[in-house]
Structures are given as C-alpha cells and as structure tokens.
Amino acid sequence: MIDAEAFRAALSQWPTGVGVVTTVAGDGWHGMTASSVCSVSLDPPLVLVCLAEQIYTHRLVAESGVFAISFLAKDQTRIGEIFAGRVAGDRFAGRTWEPRQTGAPVLADAVGWLDCRVVHAYPGGDHTIFVGAVQAAGTPRRTAPLLFHSRAWGQLADPLPAEMTVADTGLAAVLQRRLQPNGTAPARVTRHDAHRLLAALRSAGVRTRLDIESLALSGIPPAVTDGNWSVVLHDPAQVARLAGARDGVVEVHAAAERPDLVTREIVNESRRRGLATVARISDAFAPARTSAVLDAVERLAGLGCTEIALDEGSAPASPLHVRNLLQEAVARARPTPLRLRLHEAYGLGLVNALTALKSGVHRFDVTLGGIDGGLCAEDLLFLATQLAITSPVDRAGLVSAATELERLWGAVLPGRTYRVAAGPALITADDEKGTP
Incomplete structure (x- = not known):
C-alpha cells in the first residue's frame, strides 16, 4: 500500500x-x-x-x-x-x-x-x-x-519567448535636433548623416520611426523605402500624405481616458491603405493610472489596432508594477500584441525588459545607443542573446551603426555593449579612466 x-x-x-x-x-x-x-x-x-x-x-x-x-x-x-x-x-x-x-x-x-x-x-x-x-x-x-x-x-510563470523584435522610435528625433541648416559648419550631424544612419537601422532589420515633416518622408520617398518604417500621425487627414507608401506602420497617441476618438479614424484610414497601426498609451506605468490604462488597452484592441504600445512616463516603473500591469494587460489585449517603450533609468531598464519578457511581451521600442534615455537597442539585443532569445535584427549591423553614431556624436554613448562587440579598438584611455 x-x-x-x-x-x-x-x-x-x-x-x-x-x-x-x-x-x-x-x-x-x-x-x-x-x-x-x-x-x-x-x-x-x-x-x-x-x-x-x-x-x-x-x-x-x-x-x-x-x-x-x-x-x-x-x-x-x-x-x-x-x-x-x-x-x-x-x-x-x-x-x-x-x-x-x-x-x-x-x-x-x-x-x-x-x-x-x-x-x-x-x-x-x-x-x-x-x-x-x-x-x-x-x-x-x-x-x-x-x-x-x-x-x-x-x-503563473510565463516562459521566455523564442523571439524578440525591436523598433527604434527615438533616433530620428534626436538627430533632427542635431541637424544644422543645409549641413553647414559647424554641423555635428548633417542630413546625409541622419539619412545614412536611419537607412542602416532599417537594413539591419530595425523598424525605424521617421519624421513625416522633415527627416525621412521628405528625404526618402515612401514609395521607394524598404518598408521597415513608422510615422506618428495626429490627424486622420495626414494618412493621405502616405499615398504610395508600402509596408509601413502608422503610430497614433491615444489618451488612456478616452482613446477611441481620433484613434479610430486613423486606424480605419490606415487599414484602408494597407498600413499597420500602433496605438500608444503614454505614462502607462504610473500606478494611479492602472485602471484607465487597462480599460484603454481593451478598447484599443477592439478598434483593430495591429499593436498596442505602452510608454513609460517620467516616473521610473518598478519591475513589480510592470509585472502586475502586464499580466492583466496582455490578457485584455489578446490577440493584439503589446509592445513597450521603457527608460534606462536607475538601472531598471533591462530589469523591466526582462520582467516584460517573462510576462508575455516580446516587442520593444528602443533607441540606437540609448541617446534619448530610452532602452538601448544594442543592450537589449545583448540581453536577448544571453537568454537564448533569437531576433530578426542583424546585431552586427546594429553595432556598426552605433559605432558610426558615436563618431558623429563625439562622445561615448550611454549604451556600452556595442563597444565590447565592436572590439577593443573602441576602448580608449578615457574609458579605462571612467570618463563619461
């Protein structure tokens, strides 16, 4: 017995x-x-x-x-x-x-x-x-x-995903702020430099946010782009300006308290033109906004968005809150996937990213080199390799772009893993001394 x-x-x-x-x-x-x-x-x-x-x-x-x-x-x-x-x-x-x-x-x-x-x-x-x-x-x-x-x-402890994807939503805006009119001296970044860096990102497999007014869609016609791009729109009428564009993504900021006004019109018009849509909720990890954010996620999923993005606000998100929010947000959004825009603040960026990966999210918005305070593209992909998570992004191409960005920037970038990947030639005496 x-x-x-x-x-x-x-x-x-x-x-x-x-x-x-x-x-x-x-x-x-x-x-x-x-x-x-x-x-x-x-x-x-x-x-x-x-x-x-x-x-x-x-x-x-x-x-x-x-x-x-x-x-x-x-x-x-x-x-x-x-x-x-x-x-x-x-x-x-x-x-x-x-x-x-x-x-x-x-x-x-x-x-x-x-x-x-x-x-x-x-x-x-x-x-x-x-x-x-x-x-x-x-x-x-x-x-x-x-x-x-x-x-x-x-x-429930979710397993790590098999694959992770990233999109750069910060580099174009930072480069635009560094542009000099007509590329004249003492320009730190010329328009040609900016277009070359953004094209390198797209070639590496990174969807890249472009500026509809200045940087990209004026310099790189939508009809001939490689398709790996996105733009932020605020008015349904702006969708018509993308006539002839292919394989692009329209981003729209949705108010958590009432996300379905302009958002619905932009989503419908974009879908009619064959463009995917990402609805973004700002300051999504503020504890006081949890109920409003979850309700917005559910409503946006009902509008037929391709993806729903949750953006971290000015206050740093804690891994515990990220976990608690995502466990419910992922369930409410299904089958629409979530993506996150996280900050690299107080050393919590990669911790929150790992928490998100364990909570059913595998799409992230990043910035090359982490130059705008967002999660660094190269660092996140380095984490993915350590976790045996694959990515369609060519990390070697991304590292090359980060190396070029540092040259143009004239200073060490916040992200550091690309320097290791690029080889010892980038490790200077100032780095050894800890000079930022």
Whole structure:
C-alpha cells in the first residue's frame, strides 16, 4: 500500500487552479477552497468537484443539490486563505458576492465562475465526486489565475519567448535636433548623416520611426523605402500624405481616458491603405493610472489596432508594477500584441525588459545607443542573446551603426555593449579612466 505522504507529495507536483466552492443553505451562504475541479462534458456542459465527506460544505451540497465555483485571480490569495480556514474572519465579508440562478453565490471579480446543479454524486474513497450541470457561467476579469503547486499558492510563470523584435522610435528625433541648416559648419550631424544612419537601422532589420515633416518622408520617398518604417500621425487627414507608401506602420497617441476618438479614424484610414497601426498609451506605468490604462488597452484592441504600445512616463516603473500591469494587460489585449517603450533609468531598464519578457511581451521600442534615455537597442539585443532569445535584427549591423553614431556624436554613448562587440579598438584611455 502506498504511503499517504508519498501520495500527497507526488500529487503536489501537478499544478492546478484555485477555486472557491460555494453553496446555499437555510442559514445562508457557505463555501470552501478547492482545487479538485475538472470539466467533464461540453454537451451537455458538466463539471465535477471532489469534496471530503467529513467537511460541512460536503453535507450542504449533498442536501441543497447546488454549488458554484469561483476561480481565483493571482491577487486573490487572501480569499483562498480565508475559505481554506487559514485566516479567521467572515468568509463573505469585504468582497462582492452575487447569488446566481441556483442561489449559490459567485465572486463578482473572479477570473471565472460556474453555477451548477448536482446531477450525479459518486463515491470516491473518503471524498464524494459531485457532477454538476452548468446553469450559467461568467468571466468577469481577464488576468493571470492563482495556482496551487507543491502545497503553495503562486502565480503563473510565463516562459521566455523564442523571439524578440525591436523598433527604434527615438533616433530620428534626436538627430533632427542635431541637424544644422543645409549641413553647414559647424554641423555635428548633417542630413546625409541622419539619412545614412536611419537607412542602416532599417537594413539591419530595425523598424525605424521617421519624421513625416522633415527627416525621412521628405528625404526618402515612401514609395521607394524598404518598408521597415513608422510615422506618428495626429490627424486622420495626414494618412493621405502616405499615398504610395508600402509596408509601413502608422503610430497614433491615444489618451488612456478616452482613446477611441481620433484613434479610430486613423486606424480605419490606415487599414484602408494597407498600413499597420500602433496605438500608444503614454505614462502607462504610473500606478494611479492602472485602471484607465487597462480599460484603454481593451478598447484599443477592439478598434483593430495591429499593436498596442505602452510608454513609460517620467516616473521610473518598478519591475513589480510592470509585472502586475502586464499580466492583466496582455490578457485584455489578446490577440493584439503589446509592445513597450521603457527608460534606462536607475538601472531598471533591462530589469523591466526582462520582467516584460517573462510576462508575455516580446516587442520593444528602443533607441540606437540609448541617446534619448530610452532602452538601448544594442543592450537589449545583448540581453536577448544571453537568454537564448533569437531576433530578426542583424546585431552586427546594429553595432556598426552605433559605432558610426558615436563618431558623429563625439562622445561615448550611454549604451556600452556595442563597444565590447565592436572590439577593443573602441576602448580608449578615457574609458579605462571612467570618463563619461
């Protein structure tokens, strides 16, 4: 006969979700935490729950013939603890519980719930297997679930993606600020230099944001570009200026509080012309804006945007907040992919990028050399190689462009990994002394 402890230890390695099974009796609502829940049939819709014979909820379900299951979210551990008897207190206090068709209550902000009538009850050792016919179901929230594994509750740990892509959204603007009229002395960057650097980025496989007014679309006609470009538009009428452009991306800034006014018109007009669209939400990681940002993500996904970009604001985002926001934002956006624009502040840029990679995001907006304070393109790709994440970007071409940018800039760039990749010739005596 197998040892009971060995049996529990083996089963503990099978991860499950965590639910609260509730029922109704003459003196009110009752419930308990359970992980022994399983679907049985789609037609008719049947589920089962296994309850120990000695517990009070078992007797009440057997007598009432009804039960409901509320599946808990990653941030509802305390509810699970209360209904498991680990924490004292009124089990139904402090949260919104709503009776459904059978009278059994469900958690209003659960990730999902089922309302059931018992149609079969089978003996299962010291448990009873109650099979319920599902009367109603709901999915109030879209976020990561609470999991039970190895006798502990935790969150879903997403695997690293197989591939990562980047787009440069900062270099063109910085170069434009450095341009001298007609390229006259003492120009630090000429228009020819700027066009050459931007073309090098696109050749390396990096989608590059261009300036519709000055840098790129005036100097590089859209009809003959290689297609790996984007522009920011603020008015639907501007889309007409891209006539003849191919394989480009239109970016539009959407107000988190009401993102679907001008955004909808630009998205529709761009789609009509065969152009992809990225809707951007600014200051997306400010904790006070979490609800507005999540609602905006859901609405933008409904507009048919190709991608939704979340931009970090002036306050540095913390890895914990990035993780918590993305777990819900990714779920709300599906199937529309998210992309991030992060800052390299206080050493948190790559940490936040890694957090995002573990949260289901693998598209990033960067800047060559990190010269605008954004995440450095070369550094992020270096991180990807260390994590065995592939990228369609030619990193050697990117490093070459960064080396040329440093020459034009006349100073060491914030990003440093390209200097290692480019070889010791770039390591100067000033670098050895720590001169910035």
